[in-house]
Amino acid sequence: MGRQFVFVMLLAMTAVTGCKKFLTEKPQQQITAGSFWKTNDDIVAGIAAMYNGVQQQCSYNYFAYGDGRTDNFWVSQYGNLAYSINGLSNATNGTDWAPIYTTIERANDLLMHVPIIAASQEGQSIGAKASNNYLAQAYGVRAFCYFTLLRIFGGAPVWRVPYDSVGQQKFIARSSAEYLMDSLVLPDLLNAANLADTTQNTVWYVNVGGIRAMLMDAYMWKHDYPDAIYWYSRLTGTNRYKLEPTATWKNLFIAPQSSAESIWSLNWDWTVNGGASISGEIGAGNTNSQWWISDVIWSYFTSAANAKDIRGPQSIDFKATNHDKVNKFYPVNLNAQGVQIYPANNQANVYFALYRLADLLLLRAEAANCTYDTATAINLLNAIHVRAGLPAYTTATLVDSTTISNALLAERQWEFFAEGKRWYDLVRNGVVSSVLDPIMLKRYPTAQTFASDPRKILWPVNANDLNANPALVQNPPY
Numbered sequence: 001m002g003r004q005f006v007f008v009m010l011l012a013m014t015a016v017t018g019c020k021k022f023l024t025e026k027p028q029q030q031i032t033a034g035s036f037w038k039t040n041d042d043i044v045a046g047i048a049a050m051y052n053g054v055q056q057q058c059s060y061n062y063f064a065y066g067d068g069r070t071d072n073f074w075v076s077q078y079g080n081l082a083y084s085i086n087g088l089s090n091a092t093n094g095t096d097w098a099p100i101y102t103t104i105e106r107a108n109d110l111l112m113h114v115p116i117i118a119a120s121q122e123g124q125s126i127g128a129k130a131s132n133n134y135l136a137q138a139y140g141v142r143a144f145c146y147f148t149l150l151r152i153f154g155g156a157p158v159w160r161v162p163y164d165s166v167g168q169q170k171f172i173a174r175s176s177a178e179y180l181m182d183s184l185v186l187p188d189l190l191n192a193a194n195l196a197d198t199t200q201n202t203v204w205y206v207n208v209g210g211i212r213a214m215l216m217d218a219y220m221w222k223h224d225y226p227d228a229i230y231w232y233s234r235l236t237g238t239n240r241y242k243l244e245p246t247a248t249w250k251n252l253f254i255a256p257q258s259s260a261e262s263i264w265s266l267n268w269d270w271t272v273n274g275g276a277s278i279s280g281e282i283g284a285g286n287t288n289s290q291w292w293i294s295d296v297i298w299s300y301f302t303s304a305a306n307a308k309d310i311r312g313p314q315s316i317d318f319k320a321t322n323h324d325k326v327n328k329f330y331p332v333n334l335n336a337q338g339v340q341i342y343p344a345n346n347q348a349n350v351y352f353a354l355y356r357l358a359d360l361l362l363l364r365a366e367a368a369n370c371t372y373d374t375a376t377a378i379n380l381l382n383a384i385h386v387r388a389g390l391p392a393y394t395t396a397t398l399v400d401s402t403t404i405s406n407a408l409l410a411e412r413q414w415e416f417f418a419e420g421k422r423w424y425d426l427v428r429n430g431v432v433s434s435v436l437d438p439i440m441l442k443r444y445p446t447a448q449t450f451a452s453d454p455r456k457i458l459w460p461v462n463a464n465d466l467n468a469n470p471a472l473v474q475n476p477p478y
Helices: 009-014 040-058 061-066 098-119 128-152 177-195 208-221 225-236 295-302 311-315 357-370 374-387 401-415 422-428 432-443 463-468
Strands: 073-075 262-265 291-293 353-356
Touching (some): 040 061, 040 098, 040 128, 061 422, 098 128, 128 177, 128 208, 177 208, 208 225, 208 262, 208 357, 225 357, 295 311, 295 401, 357 401, 401 422
Antiparallel strands (some): 073 291, 262 353
């Protein structure tokens, strides 16, 4: 892994992070890991660094992974056409997994040092509940990272301890996606679920709700519907979450901390973290967007039949003639002519809803449909469909599991547009080729279809990562 694991802890510790905690530290060259990990303040700084890592790995890639290759968007003249025509290479932006491993390294540091500090004389005042909750967050974030890796790249190297630990190998080969899921992601999440302080509910942290949501998501990825349904029941059993009302739906993206639907959202404050990189790709004011909103999305939301769907005008700027402005993540801010004013790149906040109740509710509907519980599937689907201002589905329109499945995929596409969910939905349901190939070929007849080589559903590993770690093997056929 080489360079991506050259982790300078104090750089993260002294950085101004999403926790808005300013630290006064010695110069970096005077501090070692052994002298740093001593007190509760050091743990708090480590937690801040870990979430800073989540911010950085999601700033661009969360959108690129979840939406960039899908029928939600088409690359504009300012972007990389490879995303839209199945032409990724080992130099494409997003193929470098170093930011994910940086976050893993920070989580591993916490998992190693929190128990040591808690057992020390300096850490006696921390208490078991607080130290366990620190560990729960580290397990949860590490699981989030590996869950991303296995869905995007397939197999990946496994690091369970800090890179500089005694006896740690420098170069590690890739473990399979199945191993990552069964031996790391699920065990980490189960550990986190057992350790989490159930009284903590800060939406910016991976609290117990986020952990249970990820467990459901992971089991859905495995098509293990009984376990997925179980963790959905554990999530809703907290009696903590409810759908945001129709009138205030946009709060989920501009003020998630005030919404009872929000479970875990990406924290961003441009005055602390700088502008979110993704803002410049999808609609910040002083740049040319790298993605156009697809004809599929534009046509749906501008159709007279869907005029009552409240999500369209709150997600897309229909006055942008280039079809290149996503307004979902910005408060309404109109000039005298009624035109939306966007923030500059370096002043943009993007609060990605990593998990919110609607996501899990529609996954539960998917599980119901896959287990022949038609009534539950339609009822849960209608909870989101009607909230959007549309008439309820009936058994007359959704006549079998196939029509229900299609309706669920469509509802998720409209509800989670630009939220980084679409690609995973297509892969999980096995419809990447049937959905995307016709669209690619219509706009770019020489594109390589997914049907011609399904291996290209996985991303390639970046050339820099391959060069840094001779134990790695590239995903074929890249």
